[in-house]
Amino acid sequence: VQEQTIAVVGGTGQQGSGLAQRLARAGAPVTIGSREPGRAGAAIEAWPAQAGTIRAASYREAIASANVVILAVPFNTLSDLLSQYRDTFVSGALVVDVTVPLIFSGGTVRLAEVPEGSAAEHVKARLPDHVRTAATFKTVPARLLNDTALPLDCDELVCGDSAEARERAMALVRMVEGLRPIDAGPLSRAGAIEHLTLLAVGLNRLHKIHDARFRVVGL
Amino acid sequence: VQEQTIAVVGGTGQQGSGLAQRLARAGAPVTIGSREPGRAGAAIEAWPAQAGTIRAASYREAIASANVVILAVPFNTLSDLLSQYRDTFVSGALVVDVTVPLIFSGGTVRLAEVPEGSAAEHVKARLPDHVRTAATFKTVPARLLNDTALPLDCDELVCGDSAEARERAMALVRMVEGLRPIDAGPLSRAGAIEHLTLLAVGLNRLHKIHDARFRVVGL
Numbered sequence: 001v002q003e004q005t006i007a008v009v010g011g012t013g014q015q016g017s018g019l020a021q022r023l024a025r026a027g028a029p030v031t032i033g034s035r036e037p038g039r040a041g042a043a044i045e046a047w048p049a050q051a052g053t054i055r056a057a058s059y060r061e062a063i064a065s066a067n068v069v070i071l072a073v074p075f076n077t078l079s080d081l082l083s084q085y086r087d088t089f090v091s092g093a094l095v096v097d098v099t100v101p102l103i104f105s106g107g108t109v110r111l112a113e114v115p116e117g118s119a120a121e122h123v124k125a126r127l128p129d130h131v132r133t134a135a136t137f138k139t140v141p142a143r144l145l146n147d148t149a150l151p152l153d154c155d156e157l158v159c160g161d162s163a164e165a166r167e168r169a170m171a172l173v174r175m176v177e178g179l180r181p182i183d184a185g186p187l188s189r190a191g192a193i194e195h196l197t198l199l200a201v202g203l204n205r206l207h208k209i210h211d212a213r214f215r216v217v218g219l
Numbered sequence: 220v221q222e223q224t225i226a227v228v229g230g231t232g233q234q235g236s237g238l239a240q241r242l243a244r245a246g247a248p249v250t251i252g253s254r255e256p257g258r259a260g261a262a263i264e265a266w267p268a269q270a271g272t273i274r275a276a277s278y279r280e281a282i283a284s285a286n287v288v289i290l291a292v293p294f295n296t297l298s299d300l301l302s303q304y305r306d307t308f309v310s311g312a313l314v315v316d317v318t319v320p321l322i323f324s325g326g327t328v329r330l331a332e333v334p335e336g337s338a339a340e341h342v343k344a345r346l347p348d349h350v351r352t353a354a355t356f357k358t359v360p361a362r363l364l365n366d367t368a369l370p371l372d373c374d375e376l377v378c379g380d381s382a383e384a385r386e387r388a389m390a391l392v393r394m395v396e397g398l399r400p401i402d403a404g405p406l407s408r409a410g411a412i413e414h415l416t417l418l419a420v421g422l423n424r425l426h427k428i429h430d431a432r433f434r435v436v437g438l
Binding site for chain 2: 009045108110140153154157182183184185186188189191192195196198199202203206207209210212213214215216217218219
């Protein structure tokens with residue numbers, strides 16, 4: 001039986017580090033992919049111990065060794081990253097896009113126009129055919145994720161390029177305590193999910209809070 | 220003291236009829252604006268009695284007599300309607316857009332591209348300066364609204380072109396039992412709220428349910 005190995009690329013930001021720790025808590029071996037693995041390794045030392053191991057590696061090593069790759073880098077760095085590491089992904093890997101193309105300017109926040117329709121479709125267009133793409137962890141607030149003592153207590157919408165991608169992504173969400181995965185259908189739903197993040201960020205700013213998030217009622 | 224008079228334009232569809240009945244239940248006098256007031260009047264006869272009165276009138280009469288006008292017609296009829304009745308709105312009226320430009324085709328559902336950015340901004344662009352525009356009641360499912368025996372039990376996002384518009388729209392939402400209004404900020408947030416409706420409709424179709432809706436956690 002081959003164990004699931006999870007790479008969190010960009011695993012030292014709030015979102016990546018929160019996800020890595022909360023997935024490791026469920027017992028998964030997690031590799032943080034970093035531009036500076038030495039510095040990432042030092043950061044990991046300061047994190048509380050989890051049931052699963054967390055180690056740091058280069059982007060290349062992390063991607064090459066994982067059957068689940070979570071992309072937790074800023075949206076505007078995805079294109080360069082994926083053109084550089086496109087051939088590094090393992091055949092059959094699940095690539096999970098968690099990015100949202102938010103633009104903060106003029107005291108407000110909006111979504112960038114993405115020609116592919118959404119960040120997730122932007123990612124899918126830059127990946128080889130032998131991987132699967134899903135989008136999730138887009139709306140759970142990064143700051144809350146990273147404060148690993150706090151309960152999450154919300155739903156997380158999942159969409160993907162195939163039933164298999166959605167099922168695997170939902171299993172990943174289920175590993176994180178306090179999150180309920182909700183199947184939202186095809187990858188083309190990612191744009192609507194990214195708008196949900198925009199709403200949450202707008203609510204945070206307007207109401208001076210940090211953890212606006214959502215539950216689906218009726219499911 | 221002048222009483223609040225509410226017009227529901229297009230009040231015989233599921234959304235309009237549900238809103239009219241649930242607002243009348245709170246004691247408000249409601250006028251259903253209809254192309255065929257005679258037929259609308261006959262329909263109202265069959266509705267259960269409510270604390271507030273519900274009567275039918277023409278579009279013109281309903282709009283001219285109301286300080287709150289809820290637009291519950293299909294999105295693609297708004298432009299004609301507003302060009303015809305633009306001068307009928309009372310000065311200081313609150314116009315509440317509840318429409319979502321959904322397109323059902325090829326077995327799926329998406330949002331129409333609206334040049335103004337959202338249905339609510341499309342409405343605002345067609346109204347005189349002496350009225351206020353808000354958007355809400357966009358995500359609570361029409362079918363659930365109209366089954367007036369069922370509890371709603373969800374949150375309803377509100378945005379508007381001014382603090383006054385948002386406050387008045389939130390007060391309107393609060394009149395409907397089981398709905399909690401959430402201030403989502405400026406009218407430019409309407410696009411994100413309309414994407415939330417798209418998500419709900421997509422969830423309904425995928426999960427074969429009729430009443431997917433949302434709660435905001437953390438507020």
